[in-house]
Amino acid sequence: MTIPLKYNLRNLRVRWRLTLATMLGVALVVAVFIMVMALARGLKATYVSTGDPRNLLVLRKGSTADTSSQITRDAARRIKYLDGIARDEHGEPLASAEIVVLATLDRLDGAGTANVLVRGVGAPAFALRPSVRLVEGRLIQPGLRECVVSRKIAERFANGRVGQSFRTGKTVWHVVGMFDAAKTAYDSEIWVDADEARKAFNRDFYGSILLRPVNDAAAAALTQRMESDRLLQIRVLPETEYFRDQTKMAGPIQFLGTFLATIMSIGAAFSAMNTMYAAVGARTREIGTLRVLGFRRRAIYLSFLVESVILALAGGALGCLLSLPLNGVATGTFSWTTFAEIAFEFRITGELLAKGMGFALVMGVLGGLLPARVAARKPVLDALRAV
Amino acid sequence: MTLHGFILRNALRNKRRMLLTVLSVALSLFLLVTLQTALRELTQPATSEEAALRIVVRHKVSLGNVLPEKYQSRIERLPGVAYCMKLTWFGGIYQDERNFFPQFAVDAEKLFPVFAEAEIDPRQLDAFIKEKTACVVGRKTMQRFGWKVGDKIILRGTVWPVDVELTIRGVYDGGIDETNLFFHHEYFDELMGRKGLVGTYWLKVTDPSVIPGLVERIDTAFRNTNAETKTETERAFQLGFISMFGNIKLLIRSISTVIVFTLILVTASTMSMTIRERAREIAILKAVGFDGRQLLGVIMAESFGLAMAGGLLGCVGAWLVYSHIDVYSLSRGFFIKFDVTPHILVTGLLVAALLGVVSCLLPARTSIRASVVDGLKELD
Numbered sequence: 001m002t003i004p005l006k007y008n009l010r011n012l013r014v015r016w017r018l019t020l021a022t023m024l025g026v027a028l029v030v031a032v033f034i035m036v037m038a039l040a041r042g043l044k045a046t047y048v049s050t051g052d053p054r055n056l057l058v059l060r061k062g063s064t065a066d067t068s069s070q071i072t073r074d075a076a077r078r079i080k081y082l083d084g085i086a087r088d089e090h091g092e093p094l095a096s097a098e099i100v101v102l103a104t105l106d107r108l109d110g111a112g113t114a115n116v117l118v119r120g121v122g123a124p125a126f127a128l129r130p131s132v133r134l135v136e137g138r139l140i141q142p143g144l145r146e147c148v149v150s151r152k153i154a155e156r157f158a159n160g161r162v163g164q165s166f167r168t169g170k171t172v173w174h175v176v177g178m179f180d181a182a183k184t185a186y187d188s189e190i191w192v193d194a195d196e197a198r199k200a201f202n203r204d205f206y207g208s209i210l211l212r213p214v215n216d217a218a219a220a221a222l223t224q225r226m227e228s229d230r231l232l233q234i235r236v237l238p239e240t241e242y243f244r245d246q247t248k249m250a251g252p253i254q255f256l257g258t259f260l261a262t263i264m265s266i267g268a269a270f271s272a273m274n275t276m277y278a279a280v281g282a283r284t285r286e287i288g289t290l291r292v293l294g295f296r297r298r299a300i301y302l303s304f305l306v307e308s309v310i311l312a313l314a315g316g317a318l319g320c321l322l323s324l325p326l327n328g329v330a331t332g333t334f335s336w337t338t339f340a341e342i343a344f345e346f347r348i349t350g351e352l353l354a355k356g357m358g359f360a361l362v363m364g365v366l367g368g369l370l371p372a373r374v375a376a377r378k379p380v381l382d383a384l385r386a387v
Numbered sequence: 388m389t390l391h392g393f394i395l396r397n398a399l400r401n402k403r404r405m406l407l408t409v410l411s412v413a414l415s416l417f418l419l420v421t422l423q424t425a426l427r428e429l430t431q432p433a434t435s436e437e438a439a440l441r442i443v444v445r446h447k448v449s450l451g452n453v454l455p456e457k458y459q460s461r462i463e464r465l466p467g468v469a470y471c472m473k474l475t476w477f478g479g480i481y482q483d484e485r486n487f488f489p490q491f492a493v494d495a496e497k498l499f500p501v502f503a504e505a506e507i508d509p510r511q512l513d514a515f516i517k518e519k520t521a522c523v524v525g526r527k528t529m530q531r532f533g534w535k536v537g538d539k540i541i542l543r544g545t546v547w548p549v550d551v552e553l554t555i556r557g558v559y560d561g562g563i564d565e566t567n568l569f570f571h572h573e574y575f576d577e578l579m580g581r582k583g584l585v586g587t588y589w590l591k592v593t594d595p596s597v598i599p600g601l602v603e604r605i606d607t608a609f610r611n612t613n614a615e616t617k618t619e620t621e622r623a624f625q626l627g628f629i630s631m632f633g634n635i636k637l638l639i640r641s642i643s644t645v646i647v648f649t650l651i652l653v654t655a656s657t658m659s660m661t662i663r664e665r666a667r668e669i670a671i672l673k674a675v676g677f678d679g680r681q682l683l684g685v686i687m688a689e690s691f692g693l694a695m696a697g698g699l700l701g702c703v704g705a706w707l708v709y710s711h712i713d714v715y716s717l718s719r720g721f722f723i724k725f726d727v728t729p730h731i732l733v734t735g736l737l738v739a740a741l742l743g744v745v746s747c748l749l750p751a752r753t754s755i756r757a758s759v760v761d762g763l764k765e766l767d
Contacts, residue, residue, distance in 0.1 A: 017656075017659065018656055018659070018660065021652050021653070021655065021656035021659075022656065024649075024652050025649050025652055025653050025656075028645050028648065028649045028652075029649070031645070032642055032645055032646075035638075035642075036638070036642070039638065060548060062543055062544060062545060062548065062550075063545050063546075063548075064480075064484065064545050065545070067451065068478070068545050068546040068547075070548060101448075101449070101451055101452075102448075102449035102450065102451040102452075103448060103449055104447075104448065104449045104617075112627070113627070115449060115450075168448050168449075169446075169447055169448040169452075169615060170611075170613075170615070201448065201452060202452065202613065202614075252718075252721055260418065260642065263414055263417065263418050264414075264415070264418065264646070264649070266411075266414055267410075267411040267414040267415050267418075267649075267653070268411070268649070268653070270407045270408075270410050270411035270414075271407070271408075271411050271653040271656070271657070273407055274404055274407045274408065274411075274656075274657055274660070275656070275660075277403060277404065277407075278404075278660045
């Protein structure tokens, strides 16, 4: 025979001040855990969503990022017209030789400068990346010092609006359009014509080539063909894989989240334990009465454990609620791979909420085990005699 | 029985509860100290008197652009410049991508005069300067990979399309950062097949007072050339990187605030449990003539003691832990020093003290205000 849940719920309500304080303690632990993990998730999601499974990325052998890769103009020309690359409606190959450079721009809020990625692109760049949509103005024209900026850059940096212009070194770039990259990594970039970028930034080479093979078989053949060419000295990898590699940046943040949550939950479990011991102490006589009524030790043990779990789970649910408004909030951090800022959003998933509740459950069980044992072991007569 | 004895007995009355409270305060303060240390490490570049004498010249467009070699002799001739050294980020990989540590190509003979706070055995320094493929490595990185002087290592270039093969000829201690590796710029130029790929110039000036004029003069000298420069102090240069961490800083700050808040909550609830149990006693004390202030003092002393015990345990514990474990290796080079400074320790203890005072205020007020008769009626 088990003790009805109502007994626990009513008890929690009677001692509402203590219940609330303990719940809040658990809630804050869960909220911190979810927030930090949502940051890591958001960062990862940004990179993962960036790659297109149909595209291949060509880099110099040994380089790990397109900012540090070099591909000669000769090689770029040869690669562009290889067999097996898809063509657009005008019959031009869907291959964009690109160069990514860093530019230091002024922040709009006057808080100094930050590094921004400027990507020199070929005409097929937009067709290769369907997630990038023009939302204002027009596309850049080859041969002109024009640029299109992502919405996020336009919002955060000075002179980034359509119609304005900004300088990098001696070059003045006119902003002719603004794009939205559907929360991919391109949302932190400015796009210009690749050859203009090479001239303006004094580069004799391209950085990478993004291309689309006609099908999987062609992709395999192209990879084999390019990588085995000793003169090219390049590395070919699926675009998705390249961006998956970048997600390791989220590692330290994830570590921080787990570390914080673990230590904080031990602390919160201690406080839950305090609450439960107090509950057991205050109800000594009730426990005796329950035993006389015929409830077994096991039932009492279970009842107190359940009470502790209910308390923690309610706290966990509150923590989830507290963290939810953060979902979708924009933030940014510095990437050591590109030396530039990357913008992304906090992302709270169902799985993350479930994990947060998992932490709450553990806190409840840990906090309830010992007090429940004490309650169950109380001798009946002593318990009844207690005032 | 003295008042002190009374307070102590009260605190120890429920040993289990006291222990749990002290431990949960200790854990939270441990976290707080950890976060503050991490924040300090991420936001405050190590500074020294020497650093105030250094300025950095880089390409105006960004760090990704290189400066011509001929700038060096032009800068060197300017008054107030003691040394002008090439320093180029190599960014190579040692065996595996995870083994990240900073590597730079520099003018070997100028390295130690410019970074004068770093110490090296003069014989090792001599060996490093004489041999073109030699390098010097900071103590921490030596320990991290278990290297010895005389070892040969290969760094696979990522930023530059070359691999460097180096022989470790010296180990340096102290200085800004004990994780760096420095090798000859001459060797780097040779591998690249041309000179004039210089990431930055690091200058040491004769006196800090010349810096403002010098910064202006250097930037003016190269205005309207193909490679305009941006000159700033070492500190400003490093703060530039840090500002890009922006939101991470905010994140750590908010988490710290939440921890402090949670702490107050937990301790306050413990105190209110304690005080409510003693409603009857408090009423008796009032009946025999203790006034509200004295009672508050008794209660506050107990809560203050609990919080400080937890605070000491957490703060000193954190200090002990972080001065005995190798945070540098454990974090794979992410954190370098992880020093728990006296400033952070004191802040932690202040938080604990504040906690002790604040957490008992509300529960104490309620029970002190209750009438003696009500208090005496309480059973337990």
